[in-house]
Amino acid sequence: MPDNIAFRATIDHYTQVLVRRKYIALAVGLAVLSVFTWGSFIMPKVYEASSTVTIEKSGLINPLMEGVGVSPTEARLRKIRSTIASRSTIAQVIEKLGPAYATENETQFNGLIKKIQSNLKITVREEGERRGDPDLFTIEYRGGDPLEVKNFIETLVKEFINQSVLYQNMDAEGVYRFIDSQLEEYKIKLEYSDKSIREFLEQNPTMVPQSEETIARRIENFQVAYIEGSIQLKELLQKRENLRKQLTGEKELSVAFISESSYSPAGFKGTSEDRQKEHLNTLNNELMLLLTKYTIDHPDVLRLQSEINEIQSQLAKPKEKRNNSGSVSGSEMRTLNPVYHRIKEELSKTDMEIDAVRARVDELTKRQSEGRAVLERMPKEQEEWTKLRRDRTAYQHIYDELLQKRESARVSKNLEMSDSTMIFRMIDSPILPRFPVSPNRIQWIVFGFLMGIVSAFGAAVGRDYLDPSYKNEQTIQDDLHLPVLASIPLIRTATDHHAKTKFDNKIYALAAIYCTLIGLLLFIEILYRYLGIRLLPF
Numbered sequence: 001m002p003d004n005i006a007f008r009a010t011i012d013h014y015t016q017v018l019v020r021r022k023y024i025a026l027a028v029g030l031a032v033l034s035v036f037t038w039g040s041f042i043m044p045k046v047y048e049a050s051s052t053v054t055i056e057k058s059g060l061i062n063p064l065m066e067g068v069g070v071s072p073t074e075a076r077l078r079k080i081r082s083t084i085a086s087r088s089t090i091a092q093v094i095e096k097l098g099p100a101y102a103t104e105n106e107t108q109f110n111g112l113i114k115k116i117q118s119n120l121k122i123t124v125r126e127e128g129e130r131r132g133d134p135d136l137f138t139i140e141y142r143g144g145d146p147l148e149v150k151n152f153i154e155t156l157v158k159e160f161i162n163q164s165v166l167y168q169n170m171d172a173e174g175v176y177r178f179i180d181s182q183l184e185e186y187k188i189k190l191e192y193s194d195k196s197i198r199e200f201l202e203q204n205p206t207m208v209p210q211s212e213e214t215i216a217r218r219i220e221n222f223q224v225a226y227i228e229g230s231i232q233l234k235e236l237l238q239k240r241e242n243l244r245k246q247l248t249g250e251k252e253l254s255v256a257f258i259s260e261s262s263y264s265p266a267g268f269k270g271t272s273e274d275r276q277k278e279h280l281n282t283l284n285n286e287l288m289l290l291l292t293k294y295t296i297d298h299p300d301v302l303r304l305q306s307e308i309n310e311i312q313s314q315l316a317k318p319k320e321k322r323n324n325s326g327s328v329s330g331s332e333m334r335t336l337n338p339v340y341h342r343i344k345e346e347l348s349k350t351d352m353e354i355d356a357v358r359a360r361v362d363e364l365t366k367r368q369s370e371g372r373a374v375l376e377r378m379p380k381e382q383e384e385w386t387k388l389r390r391d392r393t394a395y396q397h398i399y400d401e402l403l404q405k406r407e408s409a410r411v412s413k414n415l416e417m418s419d420s421t422m423i424f425r426m427i428d429s430p431i432l433p434r435f436p437v438s439p440n441r442i443q444w445i446v447f448g449f450l451m452g453i454v455s456a457f458g459a460a461v462g463r464d465y466l467d468p469s470y471k472n473e474q475t476i477q478d479d480l481h482l483p484v485l486a487s488i489p490l491i492r493t494a495t496d497h498h499a500k501t502k503f504d505n506k507i508y509a510l511a512a513i514y515c516t517l518i519g520l521l522l523f524i525e526i527l528y529r530y531l532g533i534r535l536l537p538f
Contacts, residue, residue, distance in 0.1 A: 014461065021460035022504075026511050029456030036448025037518050045436035047146040049153040052428035053161070054136045081122045084139060084160050090116050093155050100148055116152075119143060138428075146433045153430040161424045176409040183402045190399050193392040200388060219371040226364040229357055236354045243347040273315065280311045435529055442529060445522045 018025055083089060090113050094101045103109040121140040139157060143149040287304045294301055473484040492500075527533040 014457075017464045018457070018460050021463050023507070024463050025456035025460040026507065028459035029452040030511060030514060032455040033448040033452035033515070033518060036444050036451060037521065040439040040441040040444035043439045044144055046142050046144065046438040047149045047433040047435075048140055048142045048437040049146075049149040049430040049433055050138055050140040050428070051153050051157045051426055051430045052136065052138050053157060054425050054427050055423070080137065080160075080164075083163065084122055084156065085117050085120055087113055089156070089159060089163060090120075093152065093159050096155055096159070097148075097151060100151075116141075120156075142437065150430050150432045157426050157430070161426070164424050176406065179402055179406045179409050183399065183406055186395055186399045186402060190392070190395045193388065193395050197388050197392060200385060204385075219368055222364050222368045222371060226361060226368065229361040229364060233354065233357045233361060236350055236357060240347060240350045240354060243343055243350060246343050276311055276315055280308060280315070283308050283311070434532075441525045442522060445518060445525070448518075 094109075094112070094116075101112060103112055119142045122137060123140070124137050139153060139160075141149055141153045141156070143152065283304055287301065287308065290298065290301050290304060296302075473487055476482070476484055524535045527535065
């Protein structure tokens with residue numbers, strides 16, 4: 001209840017303020033309304049023309065383009081914004097429009113381009129975003145002449161589409177050429193790296209692909225084999241010495257006494273010469289049998305061969321000498337000593353083994369020296385080898401990537417040059433604007449009414465607040481802390497009251513007429529903008 005009383009008191013207070021300051025309130029309110037209303041008629045008109053362009057992508061080519069170096073849509077849209085608003089594009093549009101945008105000097109031309117750039121707006125349409133299609137964008141341009149605005153935006157869109165196709169092909173060709181040049185450069189580097197590796201391998205045939213651990217293990221194996229070979233060599237040398245001692249105790253030939261009866265079997269009748277020939281045939285047969293089993297160096301083969309030679313030499317002597325040298329009981333025959341021959345053969349084999357082992361020990365010594373030399377210079381050469389391999393691997397990796405990118409760039413170039421990947425199409429052509437986008441007279445007049453009411457109330461309250469005179473007894477008591485003994489009200493005669501009322505009515509009538517006039521203008525604007533009925537020529 002007390003809140004309602006206070007609220008009513010506040011309302012009554014401000015009502016009294018408006019009544020007391022009604023002239024100021026009316027003057028300020030009407031002035032603000034006039035500023036907004038007539039300002040909307042005085043301000044220069046700004047018309048806007050727009051065109052919607054879409055980027056259509058081929059549904060058949062798109063699946064084939066996965067992984068191919070074609071610019072993403074977002075990047076293309078950013079490039080579109082910079083291309084449309086670029087100085088070169090606007091300059092070409094101005095040149096095509098001709099006298100409508102003629103300038104006298106370079107300074108005016110630069111100013112015209114900056115003005116056009118400030119009035120140009122490129123946005124992605126919101127409905128395109130809701131459909132999940134960011135390839136739809138709108139180009140808007142504002143100017144004072146509706147026909148010029150429409151012609152400018154139409155020419156600009158056409159010029160942009162032509163340039164986009166041209167730049168798209170140029171970009172694809174430029175990327176392909178750049179990648180191709182880089183590919184040739186890395187091909188040369190790769191060939192040089194292969195040449196360096198070949199030269200390194202030729203200079204260090206025992207170096208690669210061994211490691212220090214492998215070479216150290218090999219040197220250790222050589223050392224073990226060297227020790228074994230040295231021991232074996234000492235054993236063979238000792239064996240040879242023993243064989244030589246044995247050989248000195250044996251004679252190369254032995255003398256055998258052979259009776260004549262031994263030349264032929266029992267019961268054989270004939271001369272001594274016939275018996276020797278018969279025995280020679282027997283020995284030849286035995287020799288042939290032995291040669292089927294043993295080599296010509298076998299002791300038994302040598303012994304038979306010696307006996308055969310001895311008999312043949314006896315048969316070759318003249319008959320008188322054979323009779324003189326022969327005896328009744330038989331004859332002597334010198335034959336090869338088998339023991340001597342075996343020792344000599346073993347000694348020969350031992351000498352060959354000694355030569356083989358000695359050559360092996362020398363080779364092991366040489367290999368150890370080479371291994372130690374390789375091990376000493378390995379850190380530096382291994383570092384060089386690692387660097388060569390690392391460079392070669394890096395060049396090969398980059399070369400393979402560039403090879404793939406060049407192929408992708410070639411496909412991209414062919415696709416873009418054939419207009420298969422992206423087609424710019426103007427789906428909403430610019431139309432001649434009927435109404436200016438600025439100023440919007442309906443909004444301005446409505447806003448003028450609202451601001452007039454607010455400013456009238458604010459002016460009345462402000463004027464009353466700045467008035468130092470007391471309005472009632474309570475204010476005097478609160479400020480001066482003195483009791484009010486009496487108050488004298490303003491006394492007006494009937495004539496004064498009638499004259500004041502008449503004056504007020506005139507003011508109210510003029511204000512109402514003025515507001516009605518502005519309201520009529522508002523109604524005319526509504527008819528023109530929303531119904532196309534034009535009642536005023538301006």
